[in-house]
Amino acid sequence: MGTQDGFVAERVEPNPFHGFKQASITHLERPMHHSFKSGLHKTIATTAALLATAGVTSFTSVAQAAIVDLTITVHNLAPSNGVVVAPLSVGLGQGVFDGFDLGSAANASIVRAAELGNGGLWRDAFTAADTGAVVGVVGAAPLAAGLSATQTFRVDTSLNNYFSFIAMVVPSNDFFIGNDGAKTYQLFDAGGNLQINSIGQKARDIWDAGSEEFNIANAAFIVGSNALARDEQNSVVARNFAEFAAYNGQSTAYGYTFNSGLAAGTDVYRIDFSAQPVPEPESYALMLAGLAAMATVVRRRSRTA
Ligand SMILES: [Ca+2]
């Protein structure tokens, strides 16, 4: 079954918008294994404590630049009662996956993300083009103005150095944010250092996928509309934020009356990054071997004492 991070469920339901909230809260990729990680950290602490007890003073850092925990935090900065952004699909790879082009027709993965808020096909296409990629979703529900969401991904700074993203922006028929250039955002330099702290999106950065005609009755996030319905637009990907104002006064799925409030330079969204180095598995193995050796020494000493 496909993921259901979008504005409507994949399966057609009698009333698709009845399932709006339920369909919006699921995201399946959880690359982090927090309990495993914290367990290992406890082991390190225990190991360090035992080595210190045994009189070992030179315990060098095990941190390596290549593997990091990348925390991505997204913020909806739009004016209140304004646009909402679907959970952000992200891809971290070598800058080889290019999802769409300004002035060209959007492919099926972009159409799915832009018309229904579901980035599943986009993430599948990303990993098919870049086998070492890490993909996932930030946020469990469409993000309203003033709110934030965060997610941590374990990445290799040499395989996952470029960042890409896509998310539907509503109310709309087929609007989204995302990067046109596969190599626009190089997060990590050759030394594994994070070199981008933040990516901002203004209203003028929002795309119209050109796949679905403007029609309030077929838009997502509007009460009484059927997002699954669509009129083919047969156009190309283009910048467009002015169309949001056409929804002013409409009732939204979040219970407020929509008011776009957008001008070209209005801040809409921000993606923040922070990176925390983590030890590589080989370092853990070496440490555990060292601990075992030290325990043997301690045991022998206590026996001969
Ligand atoms: Ca492109």
Ligand SMILES: [Ca+2]
């Ligand atoms: Ca359109």
Ligand SMILES: [Ca+2]
């Ligand atoms: Ca639609």
